[in-house]
Amino acid sequence: MNYILIGNGLSLIATIFLFMAISRQKNKELIKLQGQSHLLFALAGIIIKGYSGAVQDSVGCLRNLLIYYDIDYPCIKILFLVISLFGGLLLNNSGIVGFLPIIGTMQYTFISTTPGVTNNQLQSSIILNSLLMIIYSFAICNFVNVCTNLIVILLSIQMLQKNKKFSKE
Secondary structure, three states, X not given: OHHHHHHHHHHHHHHHXXXXXXXXXXXXXXXXXXXXXXXXXXXXXXXXOOHHHHHHHHHHHHHHHHHHOOOOOHHHHHHHHHHHHHHXXXXXXXXXXXXXXXXXXXXXXXXXXXXXXOHHHHHHHHHHHHHHHHHHHHHOOOHHHHHHHHHHHHHHHHHHXXXXXXXXX
């Protein structure tokens, strides 16, 4: 039971980074802070024994690091998608629900590494990923992450509305 508390504690710290990320309008800032949150969520996933999700957060951390430094090779994108899929499947110990972080990460990797992606597209992809992670996090008893993803969805919707307002001006 202590491992659940420790994992949720790490998720709380990761949440702070994630909230800072989604409040950014500049993609570079969003990507950097989100990468840091992925690292902490990956550690929390390992502690809570949510290995499928930990693989996805590890890939997310590396993906965001490469995006941040403008390293864009199609082969790397494909490698990340392969690692996300097969690493997640291989380490899935959560049954069908263990597929959700794999799906979320793969769609976000595809969107976030597409040249010229807009902030609206990133925010929409974050919303989809968060919906999938709510279900997964509940299944592995990462209750902080459930709450985090609910808030992420609300903040991302708010950012989409803010972007819409700025585009009309």
